[in-house]
Amino acid sequence: VSDLIELRDQLRVFTDERDWAQFHDPKSLILALVGEVGELAELFQWLPADAAVTRVRDEPLRSRVGEELADVLVYLVRLADVLEIDLGDAALRKLQGSTTRFPVDEVRGQAPEKA
Amino acid sequence: VSDLIELRDQLRVFTDERDWAQFHDPKSLILALVGEVGELAELFQWLPADAAVTRVRDEPLRSRVGEELADVLVYLVRLADVLEIDLGDAALRKLQGSTTRFPVDEVRGQAPEKA
Amino acid sequence: VSDLIELRDQLRVFTDERDWAQFHDPKSLILALVGEVGELAELFQWLPADAAVTRVRDEPLRSRVGEELADVLVYLVRLADVLEIDLGDAALRKLQGSTTRFPVDEVRGQAPEKA
Amino acid sequence: VSDLIELRDQLRVFTDERDWAQFHDPKSLILALVGEVGELAELFQWLPADAAVTRVRDEPLRSRVGEELADVLVYLVRLADVLEIDLGDAALRKLQGSTTRFPVDEVRGQAPEKA
Numbered sequence: 001v002s003d004l005i006e007l008r009d010q011l012r013v014f015t016d017e018r019d020w021a022q023f024h025d026p027k028s029l030i031l032a033l034v035g036e037v038g039e040l041a042e043l044f045q046w047l048p049a050d051a052a053v054t055r056v057r058d059e060p061l062r063s064r065v066g067e068e069l070a071d072v073l074v075y076l077v078r079l080a081d082v083l084e085i086d087l088g089d090a091a092l093r094k095l096q097g098s099t100t101r102f103p104v105d106e107v108r109g110q111a112p113e114k115a
Numbered sequence: 116v117s118d119l120i121e122l123r124d125q126l127r128v129f130t131d132e133r134d135w136a137q138f139h140d141p142k143s144l145i146l147a148l149v150g151e152v153g154e155l156a157e158l159f160q161w162l163p164a165d166a167a168v169t170r171v172r173d174e175p176l177r178s179r180v181g182e183e184l185a186d187v188l189v190y191l192v193r194l195a196d197v198l199e200i201d202l203g204d205a206a207l208r209k210l211q212g213s214t215t216r217f218p219v220d221e222v223r224g225q226a227p228e229k230a
Numbered sequence: 231v232s233d234l235i236e237l238r239d240q241l242r243v244f245t246d247e248r249d250w251a252q253f254h255d256p257k258s259l260i261l262a263l264v265g266e267v268g269e270l271a272e273l274f275q276w277l278p279a280d281a282a283v284t285r286v287r288d289e290p291l292r293s294r295v296g297e298e299l300a301d302v303l304v305y306l307v308r309l310a311d312v313l314e315i316d317l318g319d320a321a322l323r324k325l326q327g328s329t330t331r332f333p334v335d336e337v338r339g340q341a342p343e344k345a
Numbered sequence: 346v347s348d349l350i351e352l353r354d355q356l357r358v359f360t361d362e363r364d365w366a367q368f369h370d371p372k373s374l375i376l377a378l379v380g381e382v383g384e385l386a387e388l389f390q391w392l393p394a395d396a397a398v399t400r401v402r403d404e405p406l407r408s409r410v411g412e413e414l415a416d417v418l419v420y421l422v423r424l425a426d427v428l429e430i431d432l433g434d435a436a437l438r439k440l441q442g443s444t445t446r447f448p449v450d451e452v453r454g455q456a457p458e459k460a
Contacts, residue, residue: 003117003203019224023276026167031275034379038268045261046253046456049394052141056198066200070209083171085181088118094185109134111391138391146390149264153383160376161341161368164279226276232348233433249454256397282371286428296430300439313401315411318348324415339364
């Protein structure tokens, strides 16, 4: 079964058991998402750009980064669920659109303008 | 098959075909993620909190929101891949941790402190 | 004297004394700014939209919010300084532009599209 | 005269003339702030870290960056005003706190942990 749907369903149970759906309006969930993106950014802010991948191979940073990536995904999946949007489907369709929008022979090796 | 792994693999092909891996260091990808979260926030900023779900049922807002959710996921998946972190696994483990950390009988119906 | 310039100058001294200018490239400073915006968002995420102003009148939330607003401003001022941009001047000019762009008799009482 | 107070006062007039105060609850203003931070991030995301300062010296990027910095400041000032918090005062006090918290002889030349 799809792991995004599995995660969505587990989050529904988690939320319902705690009666937290009352807090999960879209604007609040986006603020929560922003909070987690902020925690992710803080882990990287002072790392040299070309050393970041290597540094994240070591603990405890590796686990910390994994947790923040997870938190961002959790709120994103929850937000899509509240909005009744199929996140996995939306992502695959978006990627198809980008494939058309950025033809290989036109953009190869060049930084995209806001890809 | 896992849709997060499917998406990760399609993004690898998309990126390699365009020779864009050179731009995808972690700090740059986080900035791109922030850009997409910002576009998502802009779609909701002036909506009344209690009307947001209903408004997003109508086009063209519905498609716009789906695209921004997709963009956030795309950069999140790409970032996890560059960092060699299994995003789906991290999310399921994080949710298990939260289940322990927030016992139902202690937190039921109360807004969590930075859940 | 202008308080934005005063703050900029104090931040220069603070940074130089600690030899931290080496970390203050624009992308790193934006990630630091994102981190502080995230902390600000977390303070508000689960508050009811129409109760937020009242809740922030009470301590300790009031001081916490003040600190996060301050942190955002500090990194914004530092970023503008590194980029050699006059932040106060840019803001006043932007506001003049918005005054022209949003004529009172056209937009009065209507939520702006991405104002 | 203080330029933060000048900006705050001009924003009050701008908002009142348009009857937009009704949209300016704190959560909505934070989402608007996030939107502007996202636009700022997009201008830098694919720039090489060590070339960003130089690139921003040239037009049209220079003006675009100035506008986004301005937009972030505008929403930050407006948010502080709605929350009845003196932003300039909060920033100066925060900087004094950081001066104590990060003694020069302990942190000199070392990347701060989430400064």
